[in-house]
Amino acid sequence: MVSTKFSNMKHHNKLVRDKIPEILRQEGISFQERTAAPEEMLYLLVDKLREETREFAEKPNVKELADILEVVIALSQIIAPEGGRGLLELVCNEKFEERGGFSERIVLISTDETS
16 A cells, blocks of 8 residues: 555655755655765755756846855865865956956857967
8 A cells, every 4th residue: 555645745856955854844844855975965966056057047036046156165165175165266266367257248259260
């Protein structure tokens, strides 16, 4: 016999923010959770980045942008645990100094790769 307790469950299997289980409990929503293994966090965060950028593309707003930034910060802590967010900001500043930003709205049309 199949249990009906979770028969209407929507399956997500995705990384969520730390307070989501608490919020679901407060709302009386049944859920299942697990703790990700350290070695799978990179892949889960990359999937989360795809999800958040898709949501931003569909509805550009500062809240969706903040979600992207939170994922990027978490990724920086995995990619460069010794530097994390500080290193990310340093590299961003270096790249800005070397290559600039996007404020001038330049669109590159073509290049001649033979020269």
